[in-house]
Amino acid sequence: MRRRLLTPGPVELHPKALLALSQPQLHHRTEEARRAVLKVRRGLKQAFQTEGEVLILTGSGTLALEALALNLFDPGERVLVPVTGKFSERWAEIALALGLSVDRLDLAWGGVIPPEAVARPGYRGLFLTHSETSTGALNDVRSLAEAFKDRNPEGLVVADMVTSLLLTEVALEAWGIDAAASGSQKGLMCPPGLSFAALSPRAVQALKPKGYYLNLKNELKAQAEGETAYTPAINLVLAVEGVLADLLPSLPEHLALKKWQTGLLYQVGEELGLRPVPEEKSPATSAFYLPEGVPYAKVKGAFARRNAVIAGGQGPLKGRIFRLSLMGHFDRYDALGVAMLFKEAWDEVAG
């Protein structure tokens, strides 16, 4: 029995990704590579729902987040960063490392950001985390963008969509989101190594290019022609191309499946008496508090004995929660199997 990843990224690979990765090397300065780069950019524009640009960057999601912060803001500019988990905290760290003037708004981990908390004037930017992977919470980024822009009409809203893209609906311009970032190893069910920077037309106009590898103006120029400024992880571009071709034609059904799957995990967990962590549930991952007296190692071990890898808590939630995700390539049957495995493992933990 091969090991299954029930982790909120990296995830079980899509067969089209594995197929692409088992091919001989393609050179990136060829017509075939240019066609793939352009096709992936078009597919991702559809996924992000933007008429702007999506840039493919070789690096992890964090690189795309930093690239957006670096290319859309100047040092000293004031930004608001609500923190409700590890990844929204990373936004604050990135903004500080780049010398922005950061107002960090600490809220409960597991909670969502109330729109009134960001309805504050005087900011050049708002950094949001759509799906907070560390807690399983889904923020209503549309309402947040609206509340923020009501007070800061010139401000830019930038969203971490690492675990929302292709897992729940996302829409840039329609929601007032100016820019967003994601990666290959989550909803795209590919290995880690590629990240994406999505720019609405407004964000393209607002670019203040900086740096070298992270300079988005250089990438924009190259990628308009299907090139990249530097050698890309072209094998992953082909993997993403294969997966997008499978997902995009039936995206609503795919998103409904992901929502049902995570709902199933919550249903099982609640039947087992477990308390969910998030206030609003993201389809990216489930997250449960560990009952009093149950150490995380015991839960991890019960799943490991069934060849399943799960995730614990991060930061202040370390040792207090566990997370189970069906973000990867799981169909209905697979999800039902995992639900049964969850019950079986929990019988061992509780028994």
Add this chain to the structure above:
Amino acid sequence: MRRRLLTPGPVELHPKALLALSQPQLHHRTEEARRAVLKVRRGLKQAFQTEGEVLILTGSGTLALEALALNLFDPGERVLVPVTGKFSERWAEIALALGLSVDRLDLAWGGVIPPEAVARPGYRGLFLTHSETSTGALNDVRSLAEAFKDRNPEGLVVADMVTSLLLTEVALEAWGIDAAASGSQKGLMCPPGLSFAALSPRAVQALKPKGYYLNLKNELKAQAEGETAYTPAINLVLAVEGVLADLLPSLPEHLALKKWQTGLLYQVGEELGLRPVPEEKSPATSAFYLPEGVPYAKVKGAFARRNAVIAGGQGPLKGRIFRLSLMGHFDRYDALGVAMLFKEAWDEVAG
């Protein structure tokens, strides 16, 4: 007949790389992943011949070059950058983008840097390109480091070893090189997407950490334990692990093979009346001037009809040279086959 890459990166993949890439996804926060990260770091320390540290970064080689420049120098510090091709020119661009005070020393493309050119005082750093892939030239970085440090004993010598690592001998401390960068898609015969920052013990001491994703102090802390600061391209780490296990036990024989293979291409080319580009030949790639009246497209086409992808010139050498490389996975038989193919293709070009 499948297509062969005779390009100086990306290259024909090592079978161990393909094998690793066809496996189910491994999660990076597992003991198995930590062991692989530590093993690759040890193997690369051996390859770079350093007692310092080698950090694995998810991104292309350019990212590792920028990370070294960012973390070893402060804006305004004076650095010397001799330019003899596209990649040494990239060093100058990176240094400028980071706000260093750059003395760019323009020399002939295809030439090597004479040690007396860098025997100039007043510098905090010297940026070198060991194997200049755009021209096929190999610099004597050891003599250059010596000449530079004779005048700048406190200075740091940083080398681009993207196409020298595992293709010709490299040695950090023994040669007076303080830091170096390389990537996965050259001598390592893996897909692009991973880069490496090698730091001698002296460079580790000299770190002035900056940025977020490129902050080498954060990586050093995480990688000491086999972790990485952000989600790594772990599939490529496993590919590199497989290739290193194959190459390192017989490295001298491997380097001799690579030297012989590139020598063979030059021998064939010179027999065909072609003039080599480089003053000193790197085993990474051959490079020849196009004879008067022969357009690059004609040469490219002759190889393409034989299912081989070759490379042209870059920058001022565009349309003036062509490059053939056996950097990837080619044994003696393969190389002899490519030599015959070269003759056959050239008969068509010249006939």
